[in-house]
Amino acid sequence: MAEPEARCASIGGDLHQHPELSFYVENPPQGRRVERFLEAFAAVLQHTDYKPLLDSYLSTSNKCNRCSVTCPVYQVTGDPRDVPCYKTTLLLEVYRRYFTISGWFRSRFGGGFELTEEMIDELAELSYRCTLCRKCTLECPLGMDHGLLTRLIRYVLSLIGISSKALQVSVREQLEGETHNTSKIPIPALLSNLEFLEEELEENLGVKLKIPVNRTGRDYVFFCAVSDYLMEPDTLMGNAAVLYAAGDWDRWTIGTGNYDGINYGLFYSDWHLEKIIKQLVGEVTRLKGKNILIGECGHASRSAHDFLPVFGGKEAYPVISFIEYTLDCLRKGKIRLNPDIITEKVTYHDPCNMARSGWIVEQPREILRSFVPNFI
Numbered sequence: 278m279a280e281p282e283a284r285c286a287s288i289g290g291d292l293h294q295h296p297e298l299s300f301y302v303e304n305p306p307q308g309r310r311v312e313r314f315l316e317a318f319a320a321v322l323q324h325t326d327y328k329p330l331l332d333s334y335l336s337t338s339n340k341c342n343r344c345s346v347t348c349p350v351y352q353v354t355g356d357p358r359d360v361p362c363y364k365t366t367l368l369l370e371v372y373r374r375y376f377t378i379s380g381w382f383r384s385r386f387g388g389g390f391e392l393t394e395e396m397i398d399e400l401a402e403l404s405y406r407c408t409l410c411r412k413c414t415l416e417c418p419l420g421m422d423h424g425l426l427t428r429l430i431r432y433v434l435s436l437i438g439i440s441s442k443a444l445q446v447s448v449r450e451q452l453e454g455e456t457h458n459t460s461k462i463p464i465p466a467l468l469s470n471l472e473f474l475e476e477e478l479e480e481n482l483g484v485k486l487k488i489p490v491n492r493t494g495r496d497y498v499f500f501c502a503v504s505d506y507l508m509e510p511d512t513l514m515g516n517a518a519v520l521y522a523a524g525d526w527d528r529w530t531i532g533t534g535n536y537d538g539i540n541y542g543l544f545y546s547d548w549h550l551e552k553i554i555k556q557l558v559g560e561v562t563r564l565k566g567k568n569i570l571i572g573e574c575g576h577a578s579r580s581a582h583d584f585l586p587v588f589g590g591k592e593a594y595p596v597i598s599f600i601e602y603t604l605d606c607l608r609k610g611k612i613r614l615n616p617d618i619i620t621e622k623v624t625y626h627d628p629c630n631m632a633r634s635g636w637i638v639e640q641p642r643e644i645l646r647s648f649v650p651n652f653i
Contacts, residue, residue, distance in 0.1 A: 317436035344413035361423035458537035492530035500538030501572030535560035538577035575630030614648035
């Protein structure tokens with residue numbers, strides 16, 4: 278695999294392209310990066326619960342490399358630096374040296390580990406080459422969550438201005454932009470697209486339906502990845518068809534105050550993760566809704582389900598995946614599925630956010646078994 282510098286050169290020049298990284302950084306920091314990294318790390322340790330986790334991991338061996346056999350990145354690149362425990366060991370060495378008593382004593386008596394500018398670049402490069410799929414966590418005999426530690430690396434780096442420009446731009450638009458969504462889809466475009474979906478639903482179902490928008494007091498406030506409104510209309514029509522077939526058309530709504538379930542803070546920043554969760558809660562409160570219904574998106578489901586109880590406060594609304602909603606309707610007999618439509622063999626691959634890092638495992642299988650005779 279080419280070195281980061283070579284890969285950057287092949288991409289082309291850009292004012293925001295850091296010379297040591299294969300991804301774009303918006304206004305990369307200059308000077309005092311080691312000091313700033315340690316200051317940011319100290320702040321994270323002071324205001325979060327990462328410290329007990331790091332202390333626990335320091336007392337275990339994390340160099341057996343068993344995680345390498347399940348890492349899709351390492352399996353492709355063959356680069357030893359892509360083995361999950363490589364970058365997490367580097368983070369733990371930083372923690373041991375600068376935030377433990379043993380590291381302090383070792384530094385005073387000479388020798389030992391010292392953080393450098395080059396190590397910061399390496400942490401940045403390797404943490405963003407990782408997909409955070411967390412397959413490595415299942416393989417680790419000691420249960421180390423390399424995915425969580427990799428995300429912690431990204432979090433600390435984001436506090437000194439090193440993070441993917443693609444994430445930064447999307448999150449900025451979602452929190453501070455005019456549209457408040459990651460794809461910059463304005464409300465008129467949303468409403469126009471909903472009209473198109475209504476026409477398609479009428480053609481497919483033979484029923485004229487009006488997708489509910491800004492209806493108050495509904496049982497479900499629906500959120501999907503906002504890009505689905507343009508790129509995945511079939512998925513949205515499937516959601517709508519289930520709601521109609523279940524007799525719940527008058528129990529749900531979409532809000533124009535916030536119609537984006539995406540939360541990219543999940544991948545790099547606790548601060549942004551919290552802000553986006555609170556924005557989600559604010560829209561449900563505005564509409565006087567009772568539950569949050571999340572569409573197809575895996576990371577939108579995971580971020581809302583796992584972190585709304587943490588950051589939602591007293592208004593931590595229940596979060597329901599559309600898969601859970603569909604299964605509930607199936608069990609109650611509100612919908613019936615025809616077992617004669619799909620006769621081919623069907624298998625199901627668990628998505629990392631909803632299954633390995635989430636709670637949706639048996640639900641889709643139960644749905645599939647109900648109408649797919651050759652589900653394997």
